[in-house]
Amino acid sequence: MGPTQIDDGEIAGLTLNLTGSFDPRVFLDGLALRPIRYELSKDNTVTELYRGKGPTQFAPSRRIELDSAKFSVPGPKSIPHLFDTLLAAVAGLSPEARAAWHCLTARTADIGVYWTNRSNCGTEYDVPSRIVKSLGDAGISLRISVYATDEAIEKACREHGAHTDNPTGEPPPAHN
Numbered sequence: 001m002g003p004t005q006i007d008d009g010e011i012a013g014l015t016l017n018l019t020g021s022f023d024p025r026v027f028l029d030g031l032a033l034r035p036i037r038y039e040l041s042k043d044n045t046v047t048e049l050y051r052g053k054g055p056t057q058f059a060p061s062r063r064i065e066l067d068s069a070k071f072s073v074p075g076p077k078s079i080p081h082l083f084d085t086l087l088a089a090v091a092g093l094s095p096e097a098r099a100a101w102h103c104l105t106a107r108t109a110d111i112g113v114y115w116t117n118r119s120n121c122g123t124e125y126d127v128p129s130r131i132v133k134s135l136g137d138a139g140i141s142l143r144i145s146v147y148a149t150d151e152a153i154e155k156a157c158r159e160h161g162a163h164t165d166n167p168t169g170e171p172p173p174a175h176n
Contacts, residue, residue, distance in 0.1 A: 012112030012147060014073040014082040016140075020104040024069035030097025032089040033071035039064045066105065079111065083131040090138050101139075109135060110143040 016033060018024065024038035036050040041064045048056045050072070073086045086109055093101055101107075113125055125144060135142055148156075 010114045011077040011079065011082070012114060012145075013077065014086060014112070015110045016071045016073065016086060017106070017108040017110060018069045018071075018104050019066050019106040019108075020068075022067050022100045022103055024067050026097050026100045027069050027071070030094040030100075031071060032092055033086070034074055036070040036072050038069040039067060041065060041067050079125075079127055080131065082111070083109070083127070083135070086140075087131075087134050087138065090140070104139075107138070107140045108143050109140050110145055112145045112147060114147050114149050 015036065016031075018027065021041070024040065028035050028038075034050070037046060037048045039046050039060075044059055044064050045057050046060050046064070048058075073082050073089075075081050075085045090101070111125075111127070127142065132142065
């Protein structure tokens with residue numbers, strides 16, 4: 001059995017992560033994507049925006065070294081559509097956001113996919129070359145985050161004689 005091609009149900013979503021010395025708030029209105037959170041090094045605060053209510057701000061237990069912002073890309077969960085939406089949002093940056101964009105130290109598009117363990121040989125995740133080229137032209141790195149579904153974990157544990165409460169399958173340590 002060969003690898004299987006990803007289907008839309010296996011895509012968790014696409015986020016854009018921005019990092020550098022900038023005011024992340026410039027992208028809240030200047031980038032046509034849904035903001036999730038931003039971190040400000042100047043006042044060491046994190047603001048979360050995705051909980052379905054007003055912004056939640058807090059001071060983290062660590063020191064924020066670089067400003068950052070995270071955005072969700074809306075739309076149908078297909079690789080071409082999500083990346084096309086992301087690239088259109090970047091192309092449509094306001095002048096103020098465009099100036100900040102060029103000062104960023106990192107721009108990462110993170111596509112989240114679910115490993116379903118439907119095939120013993122794996123699953124392929126194709127990102128068309130035109131998208132990879134466009135990401136590179138915009139200075140955006142690509143990250144692929146693979147998340148295992150509960151069903152996939154259970155199947156893998158069954159196939160390898162392990163249990164989810166003891167995934168290694170090793171006997172528990174002896175008590176003396």
